[in-house]
Amino acid sequence: MNPVAMGLLLLISLSAFTLSVVRRFLPLFVMQPDVRWENPKERVVGILKYFFGQLRFLRPFERVHGIAHIMIFWGAIVVTLSTIQMAGRGFSPDWHLPGFGDTGLGLTYIFLKDLFTLSIMTGCTMAFVNRVFFRPSRMILSLEALVILNWIFWMMAMDLLYESTLFILSPDHPETQAAFLGMFGKKLLMGMGLIADSSMTSQLHAMGSWGHLILGLSFLNYLPYCKQFHEVTSLPSLFMRSLKKKGALTRQDLEDEDAIFGVGKIEEFSWKRGMDMYTCAECGRCHANCPAYLTDKPLSPMHLIMDERDHLKKKTNLMCQAALHKFKKEPEKVEAVLEEWDGENLVGDVISEEAIWACTTCGHCISNCPLMIEHVDNIIDIRRHLVQVESRFPKELTQFFKGCENLSNPWSLASNTRGDWFGDLGVKTPEENPDFEYLFYVGCAGSFDDRYKKVTIAVAKLLQKAGVNFVCLGDNEMCCGETARRLGNEYLAQHMINFNLEMFDSIGVKKIITACPHCFNTFKNEYPQFGKSFEVVHHTELIRELTRKGVFKAGKKFNGKGPVVYHDSCYLGRYNDLYDIPRDIARFIPGVKLVEAERRERTSFCCGAGGGRMWMEENIGKRINAERFEQLAATGAKTVATACPYCMIMLDDAMKEKGAEEEFEIVDLAQMMLASIEA
Ligand code: SF4
Ligand code: SF4
The missing domain is CATH 3.40.50 (Rossmann fold)
Structure with missing residues (x-):
């Protein structure tokens, strides 16, 4: 290999790659701050599990694709070292990484490298065949994905050609001891008539090394412009994944005068959301069970992230300029540059409002995304902007918000009927039983919906039968704020949360039972964001505990309609x-x-x-x-x-x-x- 040519190839390709990466990352500096490095130990453990361990790819759901990904992923890590070694040999034919070469470590590596070359080629073939012939509905048949799979496959094929011909040219090369795949290739090529003295062997050897390096370095330069950029961003993105409780939305600081009340422009997202956009691998796992997507609503969590990413890329030049002004501490210029944008709007043009309101916040997308992208917070960010800045929301929600604001229930029913379900059950209020152990927080549906009032009564009767010391708030109960929060009305939600916290404090609530998973989730996972934690149990948890303790004994046979x-x-x-x-x-x-x-x-x-x-x-x-x-x-x-x-x-x-x-x-x-x- 010609050292000058190798030097030029490396200089040009690595410089171009660095510039492309800088251009991708600069816009993140004008996005909103988000602290993502607290609790480093937990973050490192997460990297071991989700990045190196690829845990989310091993779930039973579509395991074949997951295994193909793991084979390519691990192969890429191992083979990259060999590529570095090959580039080094462009300057000195016997060069190897420190500690490698004819040592135990070096030969073990060569064995592993051959194993993973095989693994990558098999993984690429599996992924290609799966995509073309057995593609699950979640995946899109993108030409880009097929090109990338071929690219990687041929990079590996070139590496194998390099190694096999090396062993023909240098039969005593130390790596022959461990390179089982290279030796197999050597036998195959010699069987086809190649010998050490043949010029064809030398030409194929050069073709293998240059082919591998040119394909590898051009692939590196293609990364920032394709979905495969996740190979660069997934490690930092997973390290800086959200560590907040699964069921909690991000708290908006309403006291901060500089705070942005939601997201109406791409730069109003946090930098982590921007990083997530680059990190999406377009695998479609997020929408594989999305109720909105599967019932033909205009929302797919995958396309949401992809469309935002494409929009971010379109604004890259402006955002890079703005970032440079930011580094020079010129805030007016940052704003002025961003104001120059006269292209498509994030909300309305890039992401339709119908898509934003179609989300049920079911959380499947987040739980299934191997790269832990936070779709729900992303959607709620935009809802917050629509509701709090633009007052734009489906007209049916006007009634919802009014009901919550004036009567603290979305049904807009008189709040002094909230405790009507008490009837003659003998349920006590905190005034009647100040030494209660549990507050049974009934919630709006349990108080006002006729179907669910029957459940409320059933839970109250079970608690009474079990002798649980509980109270209910009756007419004094207010909505917990969960739904207002998910509808983007953070201001209203926080008003309700703070009201409830004060009331709970005044009557000494320490433990809460609720028959509603939404109240349960918000009390358990979101109220602590406001400075107060409770022991929160869902009614099924308490009932199961009481059965285990023998308080409830197996009784009458179930007489329902069937299974x-x-x-x-x-x-x-x-x-x-x-x-x-x-x-x-x-x-x-x-x-x-x-x-x-x-x-x-x-x-x-x-x-x-x-x-x-x-x-x-x-x-x-x-x-x-x-x-x-x-x-x-x-x-x-x-x-x-x-x-x-x-x-x-x-x-x-x-x-x-x-x-x-x-x-x-x-x-x-x-x-x-x-x-x-x-x-
Ligand atoms: S949370 Fe929203 S986007 Fe995600 S799967 Fe559920 S409905 Fe779809
Ligand atoms: S958001 Fe996650 S699950 Fe959805 S396509 Fe992107 S990487 Fe896959």
């Missing part, structure tokens, strides 16, 4: 990992035949109500609750067991829409338990 399927609530399951507890309750009841839906537990399908969707019209595509009801009915179950008011209301509506009330029933686990023990 039971449990529908996982997103906010109980995906956000809080409560999958077994509700099922244990169903199993505890004699005579229950529990069947399972194909989409269940972590990959369960949303009922369509979360993220405030219950309060909006659903005019596009198939109704999500109808889709979910069909999935549940396909199990052969006749009883759908739920543990969430939203799920119950949505599935009940879907059942009635189908006119299937005679055949099916929707019941809460608390109702099933009460019916069983009330012999």
Whole structure:
């Protein structure tokens, strides 16, 4: 290899790559600050698990694609060292990395390198065949992806050619001891008539080395312009992943005068969101179970991130200029430069408002993204802008916000009827029982929706039967703020949260029981953002504990309409990992035949109500609750067991829409338990 040519090749390609990377990263400096380096130990552990361990690729769901990715990923890490070594040999033919060469370490590496060359070539072939012939619906057949797979395959083929011909030219080369693949290639080529003295062998050897390096370095320069840039950004992006609780949205600082109330322009996202945009590998795992995407709404979490990334790239020149002004501490110029943008708007042109309001915040996208991209916070950022800055939201939400503001419930029902469900149950308020252990926080649906009031009563009766020392707030209860927050009205949500915190403080609340996974999630995971933590239990947790302690004994046989399927609530399951507890309750009841839906537990399908969707019209595509009801009915179950008011209301509506009330029933686990023990 010619050292001058090698020097020039490296200088030009590495300089060009550095410039491209700088150009990609500069815009992130004009995006919003976000501290992502606290708790470094946990971050390093995450890198070992999710980056090097590739844990999210090993989930049962589409394991073949995951294994193909792991083979290519690990192969790329190992083979990169060999590429460096090959480039070094352009200057000195016997050069090797320090400690490598004819040593135990060097020969072990050569063995591994051959193993991983094979692994990459097999992985590329598997991925290519899968994409072309067995492509799962989540994936797009992109030419770019196929070109990249071929590119990598031929890089490896060139490396193999280099190694095989090297062993023909230098039969005593020390690496022959370990390079099983190179030796196989050597035998193959010699079988085809190649010999050491032949000029063809030398030419093929040069072709192998130059081919590998040129393909490798040109691929490196292509990275910043294609989806494969995630090879550069995924390590820092995973290191700086969100460590906040799964079910919590980011808290907006309403006191900060400089704060931006949501995102209306790409630069108003945090720099981490920008990094996420570069990191998306376009694998489609996020929308594989997205209820909006699968029912033909104009939202796909993958396309959301890709479209934002394309928009970011279009604004790159301006944002680079702005970043340079920022480094020079010229804030007016930063703003002036960004104001020059007269292209497409982020909201409306790049991302449609319909897409933003279509999200149920079910969390499947986040839980399934191997690169831990935060789609829900991204969407809520834009909702916050639409609601708080532009007052633009679906007209049905006007009533919702008014109801919450004036009467602290989305139904706009008189707040002095909130405790009407008490009836003659003898439920006490904190004034009547100041030494209570638990506050049973009922929530808006449990207080006002006729279907769910029955669940509230069932839970209260179970607590009374078990002798739990609890109180309810009755007419003094206020909405917890969960839905207002997910609808982007952070101001209203924080008002409710602060009101509740003051009230809880004044009556000495330490433990909360709730029959609503949305209240449960927000009390457990979001209220601590405001300085106060409680022991929060969902009613299914308490009921299961009471069965385990023998307080509730197996009683009357289940007399429902048939086999039971449990529908996982997103906010109980995906956000809080409560999958077994509700099922244990169903199993505890004699005579229950529990069947399972194909989409269940972590990959369960949303009922369509979360993220405030219950309060909006659903005019596009198939109704999500109808889709979910069909999935549940396909199990052969006749009883759908739920543990969430939203799920119950949505599935009940879907059942009635189908006119299937005679055949099916929707019941809460608390109702099933009460019916069983009330012999
Ligand atoms: S949270 Fe659910 S509905 Fe929203 S984008 Fe993600 S998968 Fe789709
Ligand atoms: S956001 Fe994540 S899951 Fe979705 S396509 Fe990108 S990398 Fe894949």
